[in-house]
Amino acid sequence: MSTDNNHPGSPSAKHFDILVIGGGNAALCAAMTARESGMDVLVLESAPKEFRGGNSRHTRNLRYLHEKENKYLTGPYPENEFWDDLMRVTKGKTNEELARFIIRESNDIGTWMEKHGCRFQPAMRGTLHLARTNAFFLGGGKALMNAYYAFAQHLGIKIEYDSEVVDLDIQYGRFLSANVKQQGGIRKIHAKSVIVASGGFQANLAWLKEYWGDSADNFIVRGTPYDKGKVLKVLLDNGVKSVGDPKQCHAVAIDARAPKFDGGIVTRLDCVAFGIVVNNQATRFYDEGEDFWPKRYAIWGRLVADQPDQIAYSIIDSKSIDLFMPSVFPPVEADSIEEMAEKLDLDSNGLNETINKFNKACKPGSFDPGELDDCKALDIDPVKSHWARPLDTPPFYGYPLKPGITFTYLGVEVNKKAGIIMENNQVAKNMFAAGEIMSGNILGQGYMAGFGMTIGTVFGRTAGKEAARYVSKLPE
Ligand SMILES: Cc1cc2nc3c(=O)[nH]c(=O)nc-3n(C[C@H](O)[C@H](O)[C@H](O)COP(=O)(O)OP(=O)(O)OC[C@H]3O[C@@H](n4cnc5c(N)ncnc54)[C@H](O)[C@@H]3O)c2cc1C
Structure with missing residues (x-):
């Protein structure tokens, strides 16, 4: 003592x-x-x-x-x-x-x-x-x-x-x-x-x-x-x-490579709104662009907690890599969706299908990360309400996500x-x-x-x- x-x-x-x-x-x-x-x-x-x-x-x-x-x-x-x-x-x-x-x-x-x-x-x-x-x-x-x-x-x-x-x-x-x-x-x-x-x-x-x-x-x-x-x-x-x-708590999606305790703020990932998030079945499960990230980040821990094995993957392309504060771990980088699937251990056909469907659903709009913009993917379930842009510009970047509990x-x-x-x-x-x-x-x-x-x-x-x-x- x-x-x-x-x-x-x-x-x-x-x-x-x-x-x-x-x-x-x-x-x-x-x-x-x-x-x-x-x-x-x-x-x-x-x-x-x-x-x-x-x-x-x-x-x-x-x-x-x-x-x-x-x-x-x-x-x-x-x-x-x-x-x-x-x-x-x-x-x-x-x-x-x-x-x-x-x-x-x-x-x-x-x-x-x-x-x-x-x-x-x-x-x-x-x-x-x-x-x-x-x-x-x-x-x-x-x-x-x-x-x-x-x-x-x-x-x-x-x-x-x-x-x-x-x-x-x-x-x-x-x-x-x-x-x-x-x-x-x-x-x-x-x-x-x-x-x-x-x-x-x-x-x-x-x-x-x-x-x-x-x-x-x-x-x-x-x-x-x-x-x-x-x-x-x-x-x-x-x-x-x-x-x-x-069961109520503050829980955010953080980098799955973070230490079990005390990783702190640098393991939080703020890229979710700019791409798509899939579970380990390569399936999207929630509107990534529902609202501004500060108003939504605290729900993503619970969302990931409800997925199989409590793991998910945020995937963006090179258009978005400079739009958020980088986390402490480097992203997984790939020149194709197939390569990304392999690196994240996801089913390649499944991921391709999910991304193709998403890309087709993206309506043209004026992308603006500072506004609730009109880039939407609506004819798809779940929809993406804002910042929906096709994932089509390699390199692609992926981050594994786990639920990070902050406090109960x-x-x-x-x-x-x-x-x-x-x-x-x-x-x-x-x-x-x-x-x-x-x-x-x-x-x-x-x-x-x-x-x-x-x-x-x-x-x-x-x-x-x-x-x-x-x-x-x-x-x-
Ligand atoms: C990564 C991260 C970032 C955050 N960022 C923000 C932010 O920017 N702004 C914000 O408002 N909130 C933030 N929070 C939430 C914020 O940390 C808490 O709401 C706030 O710190 C709570 O203060 P507290 O004094 O109640 O608890 P704590 O700061 O956790 O203090 C509890 C203390 O009790 C001690 N203790 C526990 N059990 C015992 C015991 N049996 N005997 C003696 N001592 C004991 C612990 O060692 C600790 O010192 C963040 C949390 C985390 C994890």
Whole structure:
């Protein structure tokens, strides 16, 4: 176990004001806020120091409400538009009170983030058309997390790494202590209040299999291997009310050659809309050009998960190779469809037939990757609604796709004060939650880019504030 910032006295005997479980964005936002309210705060991060920061260290941006453009955002993003975007992606499956709270509380959170060490980068190209709504972290999520850790340390927050919380003592809806695995042993830690920010359970393949069956074996976990949902399970086993469908998650199509865990953003493939996608039967199965990619990328993980062996192939031709951000793996290149079929291990006749049919169905139009253009393939099933151009200009390029799970939505129910709700609908007095572990309150389904960090930042700050308020009212 390594620690930052040692407090005097024996750590095992110490009773902290607030224990924060987790070491990602939500945890640190909570910890910094609580500490700035005068609390004695301990953060337990299950990862070793060099892998601290959970999924948050993989992020690039967040969206927040703003009435006018600023240095990092090219125009306003008002509440109604933010709300409409959320309604569209969740198809109304959201808790309106909490969702509107997040949206309003996100008003100019960039300023708070900058005060705590975050640096944003000026708006730029290659950002999935997000320059108006989403601010991008200079140096990405890793730099953001490093800045937050430095700030937390400077504030005097105690941080312990290699510290996995494995159990909680909860009596009658009140948190008493946590058992944490450290250096091969179990240590009990007491605190007056706990903030749980330990992410989803997407890195727990056995748990995923309970809902997805054997397909889960073929999932790739895009982020941290440390989000195993251990604390979530303990909470649910101790009478905390769950929220969200266990099968709902954020899952994108990523390069099948990505590592099983922690591959991060560079394994995502953004070429789907510019070509066709076939399964291992060489058959198309969904409209690749249904909408702009940022509005559709998060459904493709599930689409691929539903295909035989959970594998698919995105195929484009040379007309499209420069239209998207390249991923870390080079494409499979071929001068003919037959050669591509051989290289991707697909039936050559089948692939030829699929591509010929698709090419014939493409109607002439004005191709425009920046618009929902009129290049359509309509007399075919499935149709391709936009950016449909015949695959006829070698070389052809192919990428194998697998479902890449980002985070799960099953979580704990909370109220507007980040207070955890028990099965009997009572609010637990000294237990709070923030981040992925409560995102299912707002994300009943679907996702919009940059919203995970908004949820974690707003609810992290709220949890920190409310936990501090609770502790400060306790008798001496
Ligand atoms: C590749 C990738 C790119 C992404 N890009 C973006 C983006 O650009 N914008 C955006 O908004 N969202 C993005 N997301 C989603 C985003 O990462 C999450 O929504 C957000 O980071 C959640 O923050 P969190 O603090 O709740 O969880 P995490 O950052 O995952 O933190 C959870 C923490 O809990 C710790 N932990 C887990 N179990 C225990 C335990 N038992 N005891 C102690 N500690 C424990 C983990 O080690 C980790 O530190 C991306 C995700 C991935 C994987």
